[in-house]
Amino acid sequence: MNCIIVDDEELAHNVIEEYISRIPFLNLVKNCYDIQETIQVLQNNSVDLIFLDINLPNITGIEFLKSFNKLPNVIITTAYDDCAVMGFEMDVIDYLLKPFSFERFLKAVYKSYNLQNNTKILQEKSNQNLFNDSFIFVRSNNEDVKLNLSEIIRINALKDYIIIFTETRKLIIHQTMKSISEKIDSENFIRVHNSHIISLRHLQSVGKNTIMIGNERIPVSEKYKAYLSKTIEKYK
DSSP states (O other): OEEEEEOSOHHHHHHHHHHHHTOTTOEEEEEESSHHHHHHHHHHSOOSEEEEOSSOSSSOHHHHHHHOSSOOEEEEEESOOTTHHHHHHTTOSEEEESSOOHHHHHHHHHHHHHHHHHHHHHHHHHTTOOGGGOEEEEEETTEEEEEEGGGEEEEEEETTEEEEEESSOEEEESOOHHHHHHHTOSTTEEEEETTEEEEGGGEEEEOSSEEEETTEEEEOOHHHHHHHHHHHHTTO
């Protein structure tokens, strides 16, 4: 999800930017410091989510919301609690009072993620593009190999290469984790470590700092632990 931060305080940008860096599916497009800059960014970029402060110079966040009929999802981030009702009346996703914790931030982000993801699933189903029928081609041993996404158990980074593990084979590919993540963009895959992406459908168990998948124990880094826990909670 592409997102932007709209706030006139540098400290707020630093906090939110650090939180964003800990959520694998968020991509920070731009830091904006006023509404004029925000409008320019929205005109020139694809944005899915706005972290919006209320107390801004010239035009407040609430005035901005009132002025536009169609905006990306909005999460208000503010030190003032007197506009919460007004914000929700304008269909903001959530209202975060500063200072807020990462866990509270993550909860708000998931509201937006789930809303967007549910819409995406409905679109995929209407196009009969179900996960079981999805596939990609990867270059391995000088061949373009067709790989069904449902086959993938996990992906491991190894310097300039990645290793894709399935139940029947292991493919070594000259590719980055970032590029393969974009190819397999699906709710069925989750990054648990800088070096590991795993398929939720093949996940066997979750421990304190590791997971078991495909009869292998994989480390979970502190950076992705909260995101993994939140994902597992959806299935309990």
